[in-house]
Amino acid sequence: MRNGPNPRFEPVSYTYPLEGDGMVHAVWFDNGRARYRNRFVRTASFEIEDRAKHTVFGGLMDPTPADPAGLGSAGPDKQSAFIGVMHHGGHLLALGEVEPAWELSPDLETLGPWTGETDRPLDLGAHNRVHPVTGDLFGLAYDLASPTVTIHHLDQTGRWKRSFPVALAAPSMIHDFILTERHLVLMIGPAVFDMAAAARGESFLQWRPELGTRIGVMDLDGGNPRWIETGACFVFHFANGFERGNEIVIDYVRHQALRLGYSGGRHAPPRLHRLLLHPAAGTLNDASLFDGAVEFPRIDDRRVARPSRHVYVPTLTESLKLVNPASATFNCLLKVDTETSRITRHDFGNRVAGEAVFIPGGAADDTGWLATFLYDPETGTSDLALLDAARIEEAPVAVIRMPQRVPQGLHGAWVPG
Ligand SMILES: [Fe+2]
Numbered sequence: 001m002r003n004g005p006n007p008r009f010e011p012v013s014y015t016y017p018l019e020g021d022g023m024v025h026a027v028w029f030d031n032g033r034a035r036y037r038n039r040f041v042r043t044a045s046f047e048i049e050d051r052a053k054h055t056v057f058g059g060l061m062d063p064t065p066a067d068p069a070g071l072g073s074a075g076p077d078k079q080s081a082f083i084g085v086m087h088h089g090g091h092l093l094a095l096g097e098v099e100p101a102w103e104l105s106p107d108l109e110t111l112g113p114w115t116g117e118t119d120r121p122l123d124l125g126a127h128n129r130v131h132p133v134t135g136d137l138f139g140l141a142y143d144l145a146s147p148t149v150t151i152h153h154l155d156q157t158g159r160w161k162r163s164f165p166v167a168l169a170a171p172s173m174i175h176d177f178i179l180t181e182r183h184l185v186l187m188i189g190p191a192v193f194d195m196a197a198a199a200r201g202e203s204f205l206q207w208r209p210e211l212g213t214r215i216g217v218m219d220l221d222g223g224n225p226r227w228i229e230t231g232a233c234f235v236f237h238f239a240n241g242f243e244r245g246n247e248i249v250i251d252y253v254r255h256q257a258l259r260l261g262y263s264g265g266r267h268a269p270p271r272l273h274r275l276l277l278h279p280a281a282g283t284l285n286d287a288s289l290f291d292g293a294v295e296f297p298r299i300d301d302r303r304v305a306r307p308s309r310h311v312y313v314p315t316l317t318e319s320l321k322l323v324n325p326a327s328a329t330f331n332c333l334l335k336v337d338t339e340t341s342r343i344t345r346h347d348f349g350n351r352v353a354g355e356a357v358f359i360p361g362g363a364a365d366d367t368g369w370l371a372t373f374l375y376d377p378e379t380g381t382s383d384l385a386l387l388d389a390a391r392i393e394e395a396p397v398a399v400i401r402m403p404q405r406v407p408q409g410l411h412g413a414w415v416p417g
Pocket of ligand 1: 083126127175236237411
């Protein structure tokens with residue numbers, strides 16, 4: 001299953017991949033056959049525009065509502081839930097950027113906002129992590145107005161257990177975080193929300209490199225926080241993090257600055273890095289693992305918060321002939337062996353490939369398959385490709401033609417039947 005933003009109606013502005021209506025595309029495998037289905041995530045905001053039959057909300061670059069009367073009693077902020085999809089405790093959830101998650105039926109019909117068995121919808125980010133021993137889920141919700149991020153802790157069935165705040169230096173955008181067996185790690189880049197700047201007509205999200213990046217390591221209940229300061233960088237996505245003796249190992253994609261999408265040119269591309277944290281000493285060590293533009297790193301999800309060896313991450317090669325590709329456009333999948341530094345690849349040529357989801361097929365974290373949607377810009381057709389994770393350079397073990405175009409999108413998940 002994979003989520004992504006698809007505008008239901010002509011929007012007032014469109015900044016891919018940061019706005020649109022969530023649409024989940026799913027392929028089911030059963031007895032040697034594959035079945036495809038896609039559905040919009042029908043949030044309350046989606047239903048308002050669906051009834052109006054036109055765009056009601058504003059866009060990222062022009063937040064003025066297109067149809068203020070059409071909002072009715074709803075606020076001006078649109079719920080879209082287009083970033084990720086997650087299966088936890090028997091619940092299938094479509095996720096946005098700190099807004100209510102929306103529960104879907106196994107066949108992708110929207111059931112309603114997710115409450116975690118509390119009395120109100122629970123704001124969650126798109127990236128949540130499951131503790132490998134307890135099966136509990138950790139997620140976060142940052143705040144646009146106050147220097148705080150709230151950590152949510154739910155049990156293995158998805159029932160809310162507790163939430164606690166973590167104090168920050170400034171209201172900050174935090175897209176992902178690290179969970180290990182014993183710690184939560186927050187990496188807070190200087191992407192700061194500034195309402196005063198917004199009132200002056202500037203962007204409400206400001207990049208303030210002089211503030212540097214702060215890395216917070218804390219116990220799973222928020223206790224005993226320690227902060228390590230380092231040079232400014234921004235992280236959308238962590239591949240994984242884990243304890244190794246007295247250090248914490250973190251594989252992640254490092255952006256030199258927050259730019260909404262890598263567009264090439266004079267800027268350093270986002271690169272895959274390994275960070276070694278020594279919380280007791282307050283020191284760190286950081287090194288690049290691959291010298292090219294990457295994003296959307298994934299691992300075998302069974303290894304979240306535990307030692308993992310392989311990272312699967314898309315990159316862009318010259319065999320993609322698209323003119324002016326959108327940000328975060330890739331066509332080649334890398335397999336990075338963090339033990340040997342060996343990198344193997346599968347170049348899909350002139351086809352756009354997205355994030356790869358690992359489907360386990362054995363014990364090792366490269367025994368299984370990598371699933372990614374492909375889009376062919378010449379024919380407008382889409383396929384789902386399955387690569388053997390042990391031999392990704394070889395021809396796909398399966399290529400399944402989709403009955404319709406599956407546009408570029410964001411994060412996916414493998415959901416066992
Ligand atoms: Fe993300």
